[in-house]
Each structure stands twice: as structure tokens, then as C-alpha cells.
Amino acid sequence: MSTKSAARPGGRSARVQQAVHEAVRGLDGELARERLTVPLIAERAGVTPSTIYRRWGCLRELLADVAAQRLQPEAPLAQTGSLAGDLFAWTQEYMEEMTSTPGRQVLADVLGSTHQERRTRCWQWQRDQLSLLLERAASRGEAPLPGVEQLLDGVMAPLIYRLSYAPHTLDEARLRHWIRQTLDEAVAAPSAARGET
Amino acid sequence: MSTKSAARPGGRSARVQQAVHEAVRGLDGELARERLTVPLIAERAGVTPSTIYRRWGCLRELLADVAAQRLQPEAPLAQTGSLAGDLFAWTQEYMEEMTSTPGRQVLADVLGSTHQERRTRCWQWQRDQLSLLLERAASRGEAPLPGVEQLLDGVMAPLIYRLSYAPHTLDEARLRHWIRQTLDEAVAAPSAARGET
DNA sequence: CTGCTAAGGCAAATATTTTGCGTTTGAGGC
DNA sequence: GCCTCAAACGCAAAATATTTGCCTTAGCAG
Numbered sequence: 001m002s003t004k005s006a007a008r009p010g011g012r013s014a015r016v017q018q019a020v021h022e023a024v025r026g027l028d029g030e031l032a033r034e035r036l037t038v039p040l041i042a043e044r045a046g047v048t049p050s051t052i053y054r055r056w057g058c059l060r061e062l063l064a065d066v067a068a069q070r071l072q073p074e075a076p077l078a079q080t081g082s083l084a085g086d087l088f089a090w091t092q093e094y095m096e097e098m099t100s101t102p103g104r105q106v107l108a109d110v111l112g113s114t115h116q117e118r119r120t121r122c123w124q125w126q127r128d129q130l131s132l133l134l135e136r137a138a139s140r141g142e143a144p145l146p147g148v149e150q151l152l153d154g155v156m157a158p159l160i161y162r163l164s165y166a167p168h169t170l171d172e173a174r175l176r177h178w179i180r181q182t183l184d185e186a187v188a189a190p191s192a193a194r195g196e197t
Numbered sequence: 198m199s200t201k202s203a204a205r206p207g208g209r210s211a212r213v214q215q216a217v218h219e220a221v222r223g224l225d226g227e228l229a230r231e232r233l234t235v236p237l238i239a240e241r242a243g244v245t246p247s248t249i250y251r252r253w254g255c256l257r258e259l260l261a262d263v264a265a266q267r268l269q270p271e272a273p274l275a276q277t278g279s280l281a282g283d284l285f286a287w288t289q290e291y292m293e294e295m296t297s298t299p300g301r302q303v304l305a306d307v308l309g310s311t312h313q314e315r316r317t318r319c320w321q322w323q324r325d326q327l328s329l330l331l332e333r334a335a336s337r338g339e340a341p342l343p344g345v346e347q348l349l350d351g352v353m354a355p356l357i358y359r360l361s362y363a364p365h366t367l368d369e370a371r372l373r374h375w376i377r378q379t380l381d382e383a384v385a386a387p388s389a390a391r392g393e394t
Numbered sequence: 395c396t397g398c399t400a401a402g403g404c405a406a407a408t409a410t411t412t413t414g415c416g417t418t419t420g421a422g423g424c
Numbered sequence: 425g426c427c428t429c430a431a432a433c434g435c436a437a438a439a440t441a442t443t444t445g446c447c448t449t450a451g452c453a454g
Contacts, residue, residue: 011450013401016402033311038441047402051401055401055402108308111361112305153375157358158350164308166316166317208432209419210431210433235411236410236411245434246410248434255411
């Protein structure tokens with residue numbers, strides 16, 4: 001579709017997309033955000049502005065597209081030997097990255113997109129990561145385990161909520177608190193009780 | 198400062214601000230979001246575009262300014278007789294309002310602002326509302342009560358998180374679940390145990 | 395190799411944002 | 425009430441950004 005990653009993999013489309021994304025990432029680091037313009041990006045990427053406008057619509061959507069890719073997990077997830085440890089390692093890194101000024105910008109860019117679909121995709125990635133951690137824990141024989149939804153609501157939600165609205169209130173202690181609390185709940189009320197995925 | 202509500206209350210500044218805000222609210226309902234432009238708003242408000250640019254900087258910030266006011270609580274909060282009931286009444290109305298397309302737009306507009314300060318202010322309002330509900334519960338003699346932070350993390354966070362990323366997963370049952378769970382936690386671990394405000 | 399279509403280039407036409415400068419407004423001193 | 429002063433606005437020109445029509449190119453399919 002419109003802003004899909006690659007209409008024809010390996011073709012010109014893909015090359016243009018990559019050049020533009022790279023130009024954005026490059027320029028974003030070099031100059032203040034308000035100086036970032038489509039014509040500027042186009043020049044750096046070696047394309048004409050109209051190409052960008054036709055594919056992405058506007059600067060906002062282009063930035064959201066680039067930012068969304070940055071939210072995509074690439075690191076293979078640490079294996080600490082326990083669900084609590086894995087969770088902490090992952091969310092802590094996430095927090096670290098997103099409390100930085102550029103990190104918050106990434107979050108804001110994604111939220112700034114008009115397309116709900118894009119945000120939902122990011123959410124899905126987070127969900128998948130958590131599922132993976134749960135699977136690993138299950139295969140290690142850990143029990144009882146919380147459901148994915150419990151982890152989303154109990155750990156990710158407070159984290160993202162505070163990142164967006166009150167980043168200065170975040171610290172590792174809170175993170176640990178949310179994780180411990182969510183895991184404790186799972187002990188008190190086995191996850192099978194609610195029909196989670 | 199720059200986008201402050203009223204530099205000179207009652208003066209021309211205030212009149213212009215009101216006219217512009219009204220123009221935004223009016224036009225926002227009449228045409229598609231992508232057709233909303235500064236010159237259009239200026240015309241409707243009876244001012245010149247440059248006035249808007251000088252005061253708000255850009256469309257994005259103007260929209261954020263208007264949206265932030267909509268997030269400000271105006272309804273005096275229902276009094277149902279119990280903390281659980283008050284919480285549900287308030288959050289349910291909030292959810293109802295924000296799951297609508299225009300409501301989500303309001304949230305997105307606020308998140309789209311460059312000024313962290315604006316978002317923090319919105320968060321502070323939510324915090325104040327919750328504090329008020331807690332005070333009332335306390336004066337009714339309800340105990341044990343959760344802390345404000347518990348309510349923020351346990352109820353508001355999942356609500357806002359899902360509103361932003363996965364609004365289709367929201368429903369009243371979840372809301373009730375979060376509220377019940379958070380209140381139950383307060384029973385299990387008295388709030389005084391953690392040094393919350 | 396040939397035809398076909400999606401995507402890109404180019405440049406003209408529009409629309410927007412920015413800026414300099416003169417004018418108005420309203421607060422405060424007298 | 426009158427005067428002074430600075431902030432905020434209006435206006436219009438200049439600078440930028442965005443949109444659009446038309447033509448060219450690239451790459452897939454037969």
C-alpha cells in the first residue's frame with residue numbers, strides 16, 4: 001500500500017525508501033527538529049520532493065514511518081534465566097533509550113501519525129516480545145505465569161504512559177515494582193482464570 | 198510565556214485567543230483534519246495568519262493548545278458514594294469520549310506537541326482529579342485506600358496506553374477489572390507502606 | 395525482446411510560512 | 425483623565441513548501 005515497506009523488494013522503490021529513511025535519520029541527528037524539511041531530506045536522499053510527498057503525504061507521516069522502524073525490536077532479547085530478569089532487562093533498556101531526548105522524539109513521531117494502524121503495529125510488536133518472553137519462561141518450567149495482557153497492563157502501560165506524560169517520574173525502582181507486582185498477581189490469581197491469549 | 202493562556206486577561210490578547218480557539222473547534226468539526234490550515238482558521242477567527250504564527254508557531258502547536266483545554270476536566274465529578282463507583286464513572290466517561298474519532302484526535306494532538314511541559318500539565322490534571330476522589334473517599338471513612346500513584350499506574354496508565362495504541366481492545370469490563378484489581382492491591386498492601394504523596 | 399504499469403523526475407502553479415515595518419491596544423504612572 | 429511604553433496585531437512582500445500535470449524510466453510478465 002501507500003507507505004508499505006517495499007512494494008517491489010530490490011527494485012527502485014526499495015532503493016528510494018532506504019535512501020529517504022537514511023536521509024531522515026542522518027539529518028535528524030545533525031540539525032534541530034524544526035529545521036527538518038521535506039525538500040532538505042529529498043536533496044540528501046537524491047530524489048525530488050514530489051517523490052516524498054507522493055509516497056508519504058507529508059513530513060509528519062514520513063517521520064512516523066522512520067520512527068516506527070526504530071521502535072521495532074532488533075536486539076535478540078537477553079536471556080537472564082528468569083522471567084523477572086528478562087522483563088527487567090528488556091524494559092530497562094527500553095526505558096533508557098526512550099527517556100533520552102531523541103528517544104522521546106521517536107515516541108512522539110509515532111504517536112503523531114494519523115494512521116492508527118501504524119500505532120497498533122508497534123503495540124503488536126511489544127505484545128510479541130512479551131509473548132516470546134513468556135514462552136521461554138514456560139519452556140523453563142516457570143509457573144504460574146501472568147498472561148500477555150497482564151504484562152501489557154501491568155508493566156508496559158505504566159512505562160509508556162509515564163514516558164509520554166511524565167518522563168521525569170521514571171526510574172528503575174518503579175520498573176522493578178511493576179514487574180514484581182504483576183508477577184505476584186499471577187501467583188495470587190492464575191492466568192488461566194481469565195481467557196487471555 | 199509564548200502560548201500562555203492570557204498575557205493580559207480581558208485585553209485584546211484574550212479576545213484573539215478565544216476567537217482562534219473557537220475557530221479551531223468550529224472548523225475541526227466541519228471539515229476533514231487534513232483540510233484544516235492556519236490561513237483558514239485565521240480567516241474564521243477574524244485575524245491574520247501571521248498573528249497565529251507568531252503566537253503559536255505552527256498549526257501543530259495550536260491544535261495541541263486547543264486539545265489540551267479539552268482534556269481539562271470541567272464536569273464536577275460524579276459522587277456515587279464509593280471510590281470504586283466514582284472511579285468507574287469518571288474513567289468510563291473518559292473512555293467513552295476518547296474512543297470516538299474526534300476524541301482520539303484530541304489525544305493525538307496533545308501528544309503531538311513539542312512541549313513536554315504541556316503534556317505534563319495534562320498528567321497533573323489527571324493526578325489532581327484522582328487526588329480529589331481519594332480525598333472524598335477518605336473523608337467518607339473508606340479504608341484502606343490506594344495511593345495516587347497506584348491509581349495512575351493501575352487504572353489511568355492502561356487506559357491511556359490502550360487508547361493510544363490499541364483502542365479496539367478497550368471495553369468497560371477491562372476498566373472494571375483494573376479498578377477492582379488496584380483497589381484490592383491497596384487492601385493487600387496498605388498504601389502507607391510505600392512513600393506515595 | 396516487447397508491452398505494460400507503478401513510481402519517479404521536472405517544472406509550473408498554488409498554498410503556506412516568515413519577516414519587516416507601521417499601527418493599535420491596553421496597562422501603569424502621574 | 426492624560427501620557428508613555430511595550431506587547432501584540434495587521435498588512436504585504438518575500439521566502440518556502442506543497443501540489444499537480446505531463447513525460448520518462450525501471451522492472452515485471454509474457
